[in-house]
Structures are given as C-alpha cells and as structure tokens.
Amino acid sequence: MGEAEQRDGLPALRAVPRRRYTNGPTPLEHLPRLSAALGGPQIWIKRDDQLGLTQGGNxxxxxxxxxxxxxxxxxxxxxxxxxxxxxxxxxxxxxxxxxxxxxxxxxxxxxxxxxxxxxxxxxxxxxxxxxxxxxxxxxxxxxxxxxxxxxxxxxxxxxxxxxxxxxxxxxxxxxxxxxxxxxxSNDTGALGYADCAWELLDQLAENGLPSRQDGLAAMVLPSGSAGMQAGLIAGLRAAGSTIPVVGINVSRPREEQEPKVRALVDAVAQRLDLPPVPAERTVALGDYVGPGYALPTPEMVEAVRVFARTEGILLDPVYTGKAAAGLIDLVRRGVYGPDDTVVFLHSGGVPGLYARTAAFR
CATH class of the missing domain: 3.40.50.1100 (Rossmann fold)
Incomplete structure (x- = not known):
C-alpha cells in the first residue's frame, strides 16, 4: 500500500489543511526479547515517541x-x-x-x-x-x-x-x-491518527504481518484524551481493517472513557464521510489507572523497567508505562497467547519520566 493508495483511502483527508512536522513514517519494530521474557505473543512497537517536534510524542x-x-x-x-x-x-x-x-x-x-x-x-x-x-x-x-x-x-x-x-x-x-x-483531542486533532492507521497498515504489509483481526490480535495503546484511539478506530474502519484497538485508560474508569472515545469516533467518521462505526469497536480498559491520573503504580514501575531492560526502550510513567502494565497483565492472564501478534503504540512522553524519579526509588 503506497502513499498514493493511502491518500485514496481517505479522500476527505486530502482537503484538510495540514503542516508536516515529521520526516516520514515512525518505525514499526519487533521486540523479540520482550516477547520472550513475557512468554506470550510476538510484540511489535510503533515508535511515535520518535515523531517530530521537541522530544516527540503522539x-x-x-x-x-x-x-x-x-x-x-x-x-x-x-x-x-x-x-x-x-x-x-x-x-x-x-x-x-x-x-x-x-x-x-x-x-x-x-x-x-x-x-x-x-x-x-x-x-x-x-x-x-x-x-x-x-x-x-x-x-x-x-x-x-x-x-x-x-x-x-x-x-x-x-x-x-x-x-x-x-x-x-x-x-x-x-x-x-x-x-x-x-x-x-477534537475531530481535527484526531485526523492525525486516522491518517496514521493507513501508515501503520502499510508497515504491517511491509513486514509480512496481517492487517485483520484473524491475524493481528490487537493494537494496544494508552487512552486519555481519546484522540489517538478514536482516530485509529475510524481510520482502520475506513481501511476495512478489523484489528481491535484496545485502549488502556490512564485517567478514567471504563464506563466513563468508552463513551468519550465513541463520541470522538463518531465525530471523526462524520468529518471524513465514513459510515457509522459500531460501538463495540471501542474498548477502553479501566483496570490500570491506579489511584488517579499521573499517579504511579507498582505495575507501571515494573513495566517501565521491563521495557528498558529487555529492549532499551524508555516509557513514560503517565501514559505508556500504565498502558504497558495493562499489556503485560493481559499477556500474563492469557488474553494474548504465544500464537498472537500484538502492536503496542508508544505515544511518547518520556520527558515526564525525569520529573517522577521518586516513583523508581
């Protein structure tokens, strides 16, 4: 799926004004040592921590x-x-x-x-x-x-x-x-991740990975203000992909976050002249928030250490650390098994790690 084909997939997006702050797609990388350490699925990571502007991020x-x-x-x-x-x-x-x-x-x-x-x-x-x-x-x-x-x-x-x-x-x-x-995170901002869905599907194809639910178990990502998750859900729907987009909530319980994500999915779909997106496509798990937004949990601390020590990749303590804690727990509970492939979206935020060093003492 080349650049021209990507743009044809979302024709309404071509008419929207856009600036460019990143030179090309962010990497999609296999994490073999993390996958082996968890004894679960083959885990890949989309490195949106390497997007342009100061220190990157989604x-x-x-x-x-x-x-x-x-x-x-x-x-x-x-x-x-x-x-x-x-x-x-x-x-x-x-x-x-x-x-x-x-x-x-x-x-x-x-x-x-x-x-x-x-x-x-x-x-x-x-x-x-x-x-x-x-x-x-x-x-x-x-x-x-x-x-x-x-x-x-x-x-x-x-x-x-x-x-x-x-x-x-x-x-x-x-x-x-x-x-x-x-x-x-409004319908304009979420367009960035509707577009990213096509970039990601292109990279899956380049790496010989499936682009449907029967081959790729899930994309797992932090879910906060909801623009990243909503944009991806809408973009994948436009592309005909059935890959589940599983949000790990960082600030709200599931019963509050999922309606927030769905409302933004609907707004993006309407903006891009897409058919309605089924409500069940929105999954935002609220089991890993802990005591509150930006407050550390032991599971987050473990997840940050595991990613750093197996793959040399730094996560942040507010978003990706808690999302990774959710992913690790889902693997340990057998939700994703050895025959599955999972893509983890790194949304950036690493500068916040250096403001929360007490959590790692």
Missing part, C-alpha cells in the same frame, strides 16, 4: 492538523491547557516555535500523593513520586522553549474555561489567538 500528529487550522484562520498565538507535566503543552509550544507563533499555557497542578505507599482503588498500593518538583521534565522545557505565558492553577480547575478567558484577554490586546483543546 500529539505531533494531531498538531499537524490543529496548527494548520489555526494558521488558516489567521492565528498568531496558540493557547492550550494541560497538566503541569503536559506532553501536549510541550509539543504545542514546540509547534508555535516552529511556526513563529506566540504560545500561552494554562496548567493544572498534579494531585498530591504523600511520599510513601498509599492504597489505590484499582491496583493496590501506589508508588511514591506522584507530585513532581518544579523545573523538571516538561515544565523545564516550557521555560527552555520560551512560552509567552505559563499559568499554574490548582487541581480541579476548569482549564479550558480559563484558556478561553485568556484568549479573550489576548484579543483585547490585538492578538489573534487559537484555542487548542486539552490533548489536541
């Missing part, structure tokens, strides 16, 4: 469409929001630097977790290290990249309400701001 695909939309509307400033260690905010700021735009960030303090084991509702005891110190990880990069404004609000604040309010303040100063949602 938000780069979303921003190619979101920033193009902002530029088409005449924006000279980007305003967005996220956690104090937000990968999305880092990459939005990096895109602003690339485009010569101003960028203002509205951040939310992390939940405070005492420096010691505490009981969590889903996975038992939580590891320490949930409240990162200032000026580490992504927060350091906000300073190095020179954000024009950084506001840190208390936990539980309405970040997007403040972002809209800030945008209005900037308009009164003569700026032309574009507000980008948390995680870049």
């Amino acid at each position: 938000k780069t695909r979303k921003l190619e469409f979101l920033v193009a939309e902002a530029l088409a509307a005449g924006a000279d400033t980007l305003v967005t929001a996220g956690g104090v260690q937000s990968n999305h905010c880092r990459l939005t700021l990096a895109a602003a630097r690339r485009e010569g735009l101003e960028c203002h960030l509205v951040l939310e303090e992390d939940l405070v977790l005492e420096d010691g084991p505490q009981a969590g509702p889903a996975t038992g005891s939580a590891a320490p290290g949930g409240n990162p110190p200032e000026f580490t990880g992504n927060f350091l990069l906000f300073d190095l990249l020179g954000a024009e404004g950084v506001e840190v609000l208390p936990q539980g604040s309405d970040l997007m309400a403040r972002a809209e309010e800030l945008a209005e303040e900037l308009r009164t100063q003569g700026r032309k701001p574009a507000v980008i949602p948390v995680g870049g």
